[in-house]
Amino acid sequence: MPDSPELPVPGALGRLARPRLYEQLVEQLLRHIESTKLGPGDLLPAERELAERLGVSRATLAQALVALEVLGVIDVQHGTGAVLRHRPSVAAVIKGLREHQSRLPDIVEARSTLEVRLAALAAERRTELDLSAIDAALATMQAEIDDGDRGAHGDEIFHQSVTNAAHSPVMAQLMAFIGEMVLETRLESLAQPGRPEQSLESHRAIAAAIRQQDAPAAAEAMQKHIELVSDVALLK
Template sequence: MTGDAGIMGFTKAARPRLYEHLVSQILEYVERNKLDRGSLLPPERDLADQLGVSRATVAQALVALEVLGVIRVQHGTGAVLQYRPNTVTVLRRLREHRSRLPEIVEARLGLELQIVELAARRRTDADLQRIDEALAYMRSEVDQGGRGERGDEMFHRALTEASHNSVLAQLMEFIGEMVLESRIESLGQEGRPENSLAAHGRIAEAVRAGDHEAAVAEMRAHIRTISDVELLKDESPE
């Protein structure tokens, strides 16, 4: 068998994508410094300097680790390690998460367009009050420099309640953990919390007016925007 024939069954190995490369390096830092649960990672600026990339790129790698539960990002404190990770396992879960994101978006699109249409038709004064409270809560989070995850969750739950459809509510509950992944992924991007808050305001206005067509259009635009995440666009480093 010739040398060429000997490699005919192999395919070219894919180079790791940039976010995988950065996640690996951050995990190597954790291992090298024997960090354990509760340990603080260096600030984004320091990590960016050490890794030779922008702070925005480091931020996306940290968001990916947060989605997987490896770290918890606390406003004003930084990234706190949740457990001692295994690099191979984390990278495998990260690839699974990335491949699952488009399907999560598709599921949200199918469910939440129906939810918001029904909400515009069926909302009560009590429903509108809960929607307003969710908007106010998210606005407070964002004004304080946070990402608004809790307010975002409250808003979408308030819309679901306003649809007065128990089956849709159960379906949203079923995919809740996966929606949380996409929520953290989206709101972790620069400028996204403010944009999402504005989109929520437009959706709420349409629901309040009982304009189900406008409500559906605004929700569709919102979900398409939040599905535009760096994790799905990142390219392999040269």
Template sequence: MAKKSEGPEISRVSRPRLYEQLVAQLLDFIAAAELGPGDLLPAERDLAERLGVSRATLAQALVALEVLGVIDVQHGTGAVLVYRPNVPAVIKGLREHRSRLPEIVEARSTLEVKLAELAAARRTDQDMRAIDAAIDAMAEEVAAGSKGARGDELFHQAVTAAAHSAVLGQLMAFIAEMILETRLESLGQPGRPEQSIASHRKIADAIRAQDAKGAAAAMMAHIDMVSDVELLK
């Protein structure tokens, strides 16, 4: 008896992740409210209530939209709409961003660990002042209520400069835009800005002590920590 054909295989439809569903809801809300570029979104508490989600969950979706450039989250003002995209385009962008994250983390763990090691061996007193100033700048930002993204960027730039490696510096500049994606994503995690500052201080202490192995280990631990983001779960 001939075996009954089972027919062609049908690929399973992937279930949208929670943040994708919430992003779609946010964009629907923006369209229904007829918000345009430059308009301010409602406060997080109000928006979370309207959407029926926790503020923590909403914050993750807002970070995703900020990474994609759809909104600009300004301290003291709130989330400002930059442009109104369609839902499919944003979801596609989110999925592409998520697929890039592991490779960005891989690149950072390769380059920045070596840069921290070299910085410990080659740093000057002026380099240390720049590193310390960057940590102070981030601490001031966070104390004022922001994520500290600018201070975080300054810190990693200062460590790169302290390594005195032109080629590695050029490579870091090349992936700077991609690192910005992971920076915004990471600093949007609850408590992460404060954890990053503490992590930066450990790296700085090792560089100050000219402990190359310690600096490399501290930077690796830092990258592991900042790479723990919701989009990779």
């Protein structure tokens, strides 16, 4: 007779789930920083060199670097590289990453609630000065992308310009309150290949609706934009 299948032993411990790849890589990066005695202000090795040392692809490494940037451990400067801001413990960083993941849906929900309404108000209330500020933000982001950067500064001032054009002081205060959390999603989104260009095009659609004083179209364009930038493949 064939052997009967083994039954699970009551109370037996199950196999522990392996840490996610990005968590393992972040830990390796922090160990490397510690072993090489890098301090605040020091430059990390180039991505190609780091990827070779750690035995991972540059794309995977880039995701881990963005994770550290989101938490303020490093500052990625275009044309320079990743600069260490401070040396936290591994446990603190992993805890921060998991907390960040858990609050992402709430950040997206808050942006959809506030920014969609702000875009509609901007279409109704914008002045010529507001339109000039929005156009300047678009030009800044385009210049950053043309220079090979992610366009994060242009992205930030575009959304600030739309908020200002809404002329709603209370909603502007609410946006300022979630500003640091929005920055997290901005960094993750714009780090993805092709995303800066896509984000800029959706900004242009929002700006066009605001210029035409079409509030429903501005709200719809902003909602589509938030859905686009919230589709983040990092940290998975």
